[in-house]
Amino acid sequence: MTTPLTDSSAEQVRAACAAAAAAAPAWGLTPIPQRAALLRALADALQAAREALVPLADEETHLGPVRLNGELDRTAFQLRGFADQIEAGRAQPVQDDEAVPGAPPAGRPRLTRVAVPVGPVANFAASNFPFAFSVLGGDTAAALAAGCPVVVKAHPGHPRLSRAVAELAAAVLPAGVLQLVEGAGTAVGVALVRDPAIAAAAFTGSVRGGVALWKEANARPRPIPFYGELGSVNPVVALPSALAANGAALATQLAGSIVLGCGQFCTSPGLVLVRDDEPSRSFVRQLAEALAAANPHAMLNAGIRANFNAGVARLHGRTGVKSLLALPAREAAPGAHLFATDAATFLADEVLHEEVFGPSCVVVTVRDLDETLRVLAAVEGTLTVTLWGADEDTPAHRRLVAGAQAIAGRVLFAGVPTGVAVTAAQQHGGPWPSSTNGFTTSVGYAAIERFLRPVALQDAPAWLIAARGQA
CATH class of the missing domain: 3.40.309.10 (Aldehyde Dehydrogenase; Chain A, domain 2)
Structure with a gap:
């Protein structure tokens, strides 16, 4: 059983994006131990609400309690896995080249390559994975781990579940860090991708829908990366x-x-x-x-x-x-x-x-x-x-x-393609038309790299280098 959606209005979409943008500076500077603790708290809250969430998901998707319980656990596993990864330094990669006296090319200033969160991310929830590719799914987990607030467009196939999980997340995360918008048609998704506060978008769904949103992302006055996972014949x-x-x-x-x-x-x-x-x-x-x-x-x-x-x-x-x-x-x-x-x-x-x-x-x-x-x-x-x-x-x-x-x-070279492990070596994204960017993955811990932008710091003061190491 599904509940008919009422599309979020243009004002509601804009307000959600504005709230995410307001939360972005503080969330991006949240110390890694605190951010990791919040990711684990989300996993704990999700599993604690299992008895309410799984029947709700089954009513809306017909996927059955065995599959849905496993998917809920996978979602919690992803959240905890990203917490472990950022504690190990994945959200704060640093490459440091010491200064060499003399003029280039032999000489050089000190250059320190770091990564910064891109900003608010739009996440389009998928129909076929109401937990693992939805409100608190892999794209959301990767973006939050990177230090980016997320605006999730709920999938119309499981709206009540999406609202329940969003409410659960709002009780754990700081204000504005995770927002939910809804819409059965194209207007809400287009408005979300077009909003100037959104810095990147992640999508799992059909080729037609993904290509339309990808075009919108590239047609903006300031284009943004659009990471779409589309169709695949495997x-x-x-x-x-x-x-x-x-x-x-x-x-x-x-x-x-x-x-x-x-x-x-x-x-x-x-x-x-x-x-x-x-x-x-x-x-x-x-x-x-x-x-x-x-x-x-x-x-x-x-x-x-x-x-x-x-x-x-x-x-x-x-x-x-x-x-x-x-x-x-x-x-x-x-x-x-x-x-x-x-x-x-x-x-x-x-x-x-x-x-x-x-x-x-x-x-x-x-x-x-x-x-x-x-x-x-x-x-x-x-x-x-x-x-x-x-x-x-x-x-x-x-x-x-x-x-x-x-x-x-x-x-x-063995087995079958269904069943995608969440691990550091995973690659879930291939050449067009299976995805819009075959150089990135939407499953596994390398997924965080989609929402981090490299910056080179030249002759940076000691306090800044020390702060990067302590974050």
Whole structure:
């Protein structure tokens, strides 16, 4: 059950941004131990409110208490993790070059490179992760850790939960540090990105919505960075050696990944590349059987369900595309869909390159490595590529890895792409159109770098250098 939204007025959006701007100087100068303590206090408050928040989230998203309890814990883990990271110096990186007598280039003044918070950040909450990519999710945690206040645009798919979490945060954080605005249409988001107080924006959602806001961010009199995580098809390359050795288990594992969360993960595998041989054909049959036995839950909302229905309808009956599985809906839950085509058809039809957000996947049969690489290149940009069977050092595998790295932010050699670890080495962001900036990540502790701006201090006084070390 969802509650209809009343869009925040232009005055309310402006007031939220002004409050964040007023809070920015003090929050940016908050000593690191105090800032870390507040991040941990947010995590504690979130977990303490579990019994109220999880049922509310389930009413609005249909994701189920098991998934939502795990996601709440992940959100608390992220907040505590960023607290640990800033205590270790991640929010105050310092590179110090001592002075060298003489004129440049051999000589130089003392230069100390530091990082400063960019200022208020607009965070657009996601529909599919009502805790982990929402009011207190990863983007908010990273921005707060960097010393930036946040104005969150609540997602219309879970408005009551968003309000409850924002109220919880307001009881922990200093005034103005976290603000909430709401709106089901585009006006509130556009007003938020356009507001002169906003210094950066983070977004997780559709390609269409993200591109529109990205254009607004760049059209401002003073453009701002817009970190958008958009659509992704997440190809899985299943080499014959892997399928001959373990095809049945891999088919079961992949089917589980396709239907996980009813396919509503940004890392859901939507494309599988196989060869024209018996291990691959057997794997595809086993994949169809495993999907047929799966039972996806209801989708997040009627709009996402309608888009999914339209997406699979475009593929059924398409020239050169065979429908291997088209399960009927089970009450409110859609059935899984599996399609098959060849490389030539895939390369010629851009519709096949598009993400279908939900439990759907396209199998592409390729003849050889060259055709595999052409199909991957046609994807252009994706959050992940999974390579099964590239375990040995061969010229072919080196070419395949290079092709995967060219289009993806994360390359897997085992497992499936769903499930994104929160860690220092994580990269969740790939080349366009999977994200607007493939040089940054929205998951993991490097996410803080999006909201810090480097500044070089030349011949800085001793008190300033000492203050940086004590912050």
